[in-house]
Amino acid sequence: xxxxxxxxxxxxxxxxxxxxxxxxxxxxxxxxxxxxxxxxxxxxxxxxxxxxxxxxxxxxxxxxxxxxxxxxxxxxxxxxxxxxxxxxxxxxxxxxxxxxxxxxxxxxxxxxxxxxxxxxxxxxxxxxxxxxxxxxxxxxxxxxxxxxxxxxxxxxxxxxxxxxxxxxxxxxxxxxxxxxxxxxxxxxxxxxxxxxxxxxxxxxxxxxxxxxxxxxxxxxxxxxxxxxxxxxxxxxxxxxxxxxxxxxxxxxxxxxxxxxxxxxxxxxxxxxxxxxxxxx
Amino acid sequence: xxxxxxxxxxxxxxxxxxxxxxxxxxxxxxxxxxxxxxxxxxxxxxxxxxxxxxxxxxxxxxxxxxxxxxxxxxxxxxxxxxxxxxxxxxxxxxxxxxxxxxxxxxxxxxxxxxxxxxxxxxxxxxxxxxxxxxxxxxxxxxxxxxxxxxxxxxxxxxxxxxxxxxxxxxxxxxxxxxxxxxxxxxxxxxxxxxxxxxxxxxxxxxxxxxxxxxxxxxxxxxxxxxxxxxxxxxxxxxxxxxxxxxxxxxxxxxxxxxxxxxxxxxxxxxxxxxxxxxxxxxxxxxxx
Amino acid sequence: xxxxxxxxxxxxxxxxxxxxxxxxxxxxxxxxxxxxxxxxxxxxxxxxxxxxxxxxxxxxxxxxxxxxxxxxxxxxxxxxxxxxxxxxxxxxxxxxxxxxxxxxxxxxxxxxxxxxxxxxxxxxxxxxxxxxxxxxxxxxxxxxxxxxxxxxxxxxxxxxxxxxxxxxxxxxxxxxxxxxxxxxxxxxxxxxxxxxxxxxxxxxxxxxxxxxxxxxxxxxxxxxxxxxxxxxxxxxxxxxxxxxxxxxxxxxxxxxxx
Numbered sequence: 150x151x152x153x154x155x156x157x158x159x160x161x162x163x164x165x166x167x168x169x170x171x172x173x174x175x176x177x178x179x180x181x182x183x184x185x186x187x188x189x190x191x192x193x194x195x196x197x198x199x200x201x202x203x204x205x206x207x208x209x210x211x212x213x214x215x216x217x218x219x220x221x222x223x224x225x226x227x228x229x230x231x232x233x234x235x236x237x238x239x240x241x242x243x244x245x246x247x248x249x250x251x252x253x254x255x256x257x258x259x260x261x262x263x264x265x266x267x268x269x270x271x272x273x274x275x276x277x278x279x280x281x282x283x284x285x286x287x288x289x290x291x292x293x294x295x296x297x298x299x300x301x302x303x304x305x306x307x308x309x310x311x312x313x314x315x316x317x318x319x320x321x322x323x324x325x326x327x328x329x330x331x332x333x334x335x336x337x338x339x340x341x342x343x344x345x346x347x348x349x350x351x352x353x354x355x356x357x358x359x360x361x362x363x364x365x366x367x368x369x370x371x372x373x374x375x376x377x378x379x380x381x382x383x384x385x386x387x388x389x390x391x392x393x394x395x396x397x398x399x400x401x402x403x404x405x406x407x408x409x410x411x412x413x414x415x416x417x418x419x420x421x422x423x424x425x426x427x428x429x
Numbered sequence: 430x431x432x433x434x435x436x437x438x439x440x441x442x443x444x445x446x447x448x449x450x451x452x453x454x455x456x457x458x459x460x461x462x463x464x465x466x467x468x469x470x471x472x473x474x475x476x477x478x479x480x481x482x483x484x485x486x487x488x489x490x491x492x493x494x495x496x497x498x499x500x501x502x503x504x505x506x507x508x509x510x511x512x513x514x515x516x517x518x519x520x521x522x523x524x525x526x527x528x529x530x531x532x533x534x535x536x537x538x539x540x541x542x543x544x545x546x547x548x549x550x551x552x553x554x555x556x557x558x559x560x561x562x563x564x565x566x567x568x569x570x571x572x573x574x575x576x577x578x579x580x581x582x583x584x585x586x587x588x589x590x591x592x593x594x595x596x597x598x599x600x601x602x603x604x605x606x607x608x609x610x611x612x613x614x615x616x617x618x619x620x621x622x623x624x625x626x627x628x629x630x631x632x633x634x635x636x637x638x639x640x641x642x643x644x645x646x647x648x649x650x651x652x653x654x655x656x657x658x659x660x661x662x663x664x665x666x667x668x669x670x671x672x673x674x675x676x677x678x679x680x681x682x683x684x685x686x687x688x689x690x691x692x693x694x695x696x697x698x699x700x701x702x703x704x705x706x707x708x709x710x711x712x713x714x715x716x717x
Numbered sequence: 718x719x720x721x722x723x724x725x726x727x728x729x730x731x732x733x734x735x736x737x738x739x740x741x742x743x744x745x746x747x748x749x750x751x752x753x754x755x756x757x758x759x760x761x762x763x764x765x766x767x768x769x770x771x772x773x774x775x776x777x778x779x780x781x782x783x784x785x786x787x788x789x790x791x792x793x794x795x796x797x798x799x800x801x802x803x804x805x806x807x808x809x810x811x812x813x814x815x816x817x818x819x820x821x822x823x824x825x826x827x828x829x830x831x832x833x834x835x836x837x838x839x840x841x842x843x844x845x846x847x848x849x850x851x852x853x854x855x856x857x858x859x860x861x862x863x864x865x866x867x868x869x870x871x872x873x874x875x876x877x878x879x880x881x882x883x884x885x886x887x888x889x890x891x892x893x894x895x896x897x898x899x900x901x902x903x904x905x906x907x908x909x910x911x912x913x914x915x916x917x918x919x920x921x922x923x924x925x926x927x928x929x930x931x932x933x934x935x936x937x938x939x940x941x942x943x944x945x946x947x948x949x950x951x952x953x954x955x956x957x958x959x960x961x962x963x964x965x966x967x968x969x970x971x972x973x974x975x
Contacts, residue, residue, distance in 0.1 A: 198887055224886070229884075229887040235910060235914055237881075239905065253888060288474050313607060314603070315474070316473050316474045316679070317636065318473060345639070345682060384614060394704075407685055407686055411689050418696065418714060424717075488928065513928065513930075514931065517927075521929075528873065529921035532926055534832070534837075534869055538941065551938060576872045591929070
């Protein structure tokens with residue numbers, strides 16, 4: 150478990166980035182951290198693997214205080230996938246790239262080889278094993294970066310804006326992959342502003358605004374509240390906005406997912422159909 | 430417009446293959462775009478949308494080398510015979526990454542950059558810069574440096590820089606990818622407002638249709654370098670929904686909802702493209 | 718030497734009379750200090766040159782930052798002093814150390830009061846640079862644009878550099894461990910991504926610039942211009958006198974170290 154205990158962080162320039170953050174993260178959790186640009190999402194993420202140490206409060210990873218452990222050691226358990234894959238890629242082949250973390254953690258060569266191939270296959274990158282990562286497309290490079298972090302099988306995975314620039318199919322694949330990961334007992338944290346993706350994946354949502362947590366709850370309850378969503382410079386999901394116009398028909402106000410919307414509408418519309426048939 | 434809208438972009442059998450590529454990025458493109466249209470260009474990753482855009486302002490074939498086939502006329506100019514610098518007067522291009530478009534050390538100097546290249550008089554440049562700043566709301570930012578701006582501000586400055594060239598067409602290639610949803614909506618609305626005010630033709634490349642559906646009247650869908658659908662947004666979503674879904678295009682959730690309900694025979698009528706029309710249509714169904 | 722000492726050379730956005738001088742004027746001031754500093758090795762000359770820049774530092778409100786640049790130069794000054802103690806008299810060691818400080822001050826003053834913008838504009842106007850640019854790169858303003866672009870990208874790439882370090886540390890890279898060879902090798906995962914990011918940013922920038930008409934066929938106009946005002950002319954005249962005067966004294970008299 151990762152615990153953030155009244156964490157505050159102030160930059161050297163004096164600017165306050167985080168105030169009083171309390172958070173618990175366990176295996177099996179799927180959390181989305183959302184908020185406007187500059188709300189502190191990435192700053193918060195960097196506290197989880199020790200890149201940043203809190204100015205006040207403390208961060209415990211499996212009982213250890215992050216101020217007492219090196220980033221390298223914490224990275225064995227906490228995998229942070231940065232937004233832009235180009236900040237990571239440097240190797241001659243995709244294989245070498247994915248092996249980098251494993252080598253840093255001191256695994257034996259046979260283990261490294263096996264683990265690299267396993268990860269590449271899981272992410273559909275096996276055919277590119279001997280290719281230079283720089284020759285791949287943007288979406289493929291993002292997957293290589295993800296593979297590089299997953300190869301060391303961290304217990305906690307943090308994804309920084311994984312859906313930017315991806316088309317719908319790529320997002321679907323990502324969603325399924327995340328589902329696999331947290332059902333295997335890992336903790337997955339996603340930093341994102343992709344409201345529709347969150348609406349369809351239904352994680353626990355933590356809304357950050359100006360360094361504070363302003364809301365915490367399931368996606369359908371947080372994303373359907375207009376004042377909260379506006380504060381975080383987000384927009385309510387289409388389903389939520391649609392159902393705001395339909396409340397007079399007795400529909401609930403916290404619908405964000407298309408499939409739940411369908412079920413609710415099917416019920417009502419079937420009634421209407423029956424009524425129309427009776428009247429004619 | 431008093432006169433009938435003229436054809437501002439005309440593509441005949443347009444094709445292009447980058448140097449060293451295994452296959453063509455775009456092929457057999459036949460396209461007619463009229464003045465003042467708002468066009469949504471979409472398709473799965475790698476379908477050729479960006480390559481097509483690059484042809485429109487001459488980046489292909491001037492900046493990107495390769496093999497060109499067919500003809501492309503933009504505002505009367507043939508792209509293959511003009512330098513990008515000449516085409517830049519007719520076609521403006523706003524890129525995906527807000528920060529990498531801004532070159533100068535202050536916003537004002539950056540917006541002036543384009544007109545300066547045209548060799549205009551200093552008064553003319555001054556006038557264009559002031560107009561562009563006013564119309565995009567970037568006047569308060571004029572002495573700031575690019576890295577001091579937020580993503581949304583950067584995109585507005587990029588837009589201002591493009592407007593200062595007084596083009597007749599503006600191409601925006603996934604301009605909101607890095608922006609949060611609220612800012613993305615503002616940028617899209619601002620783009621449409623400018624289109625109406627200045628009579629511009631707009632081409633937006635987007636994966637997420639819901640952002641643009643309120644403004645785009647026409648949709649062009651590409652796959653594997655070819656155009657696979659081209660028509661009104663409503664009609665295409667209505668008749669070719671399965672094609673779009675199959676390609677992995679991010680159809681608006683309300684359109685998906687309606688299609689599912691229609692398949693079950695619970696609603697009838699055209700597929701709505703955005704929340705307001707979907708609400709209206711559903712209310713119509715409920716009130717029967 | 719930490720990064721904070723570089724503050725002594727960073728442009729400070731103020732509007733003091735010194736800041737408002739034309740960059741070409743300020744550059745001539747640097748030359749007017751440089752010439753006597755290099756021609757002579759006299760302690761009094763050095764002290765005069767150093768003291769004469771102090772009013773400029775004060776008017777320009779950059780005196781505190783200048784102190785930082787002096788701190789940056791402490792190590793080198795000490796080195797120069799010690800080396801010269803061995804190769805000459807202790808008087809000449811003092812003079813040469815002072816000379817170093819004079820030069821340091823002069824450049825520090827220049828960079829703190831001249832914006833990169835204006836430098837770019839000035840570079841654009843200097844005939845020699847335009848000629849060189851046309852021969853090497855095909856366009857008269859290419860060199861000054863290269864300069865402006867480099868300056869523009871520095872803060873952005875600084876952020877990129879930090880991000881790359883963070884990203885690689887998150888993969889277990891430890892930059893402060895191992896022998897010298899290992900430490901150098903550990904910088905490869907930092908330098909390669911950074912280099913590629915710099916190239917990618919530059920290419921995207923080039924694409925965007927070309928899309929806005931760069932470089933243009935006809936002559937390029939500039940919205941902003943540099944104007945030489947009376948105070949500039951006065952200082953330029955004064956500097957030229959100082960420069961020619963120094964040469965004249967040099968050729969006519971032999972000035973000792975003290």
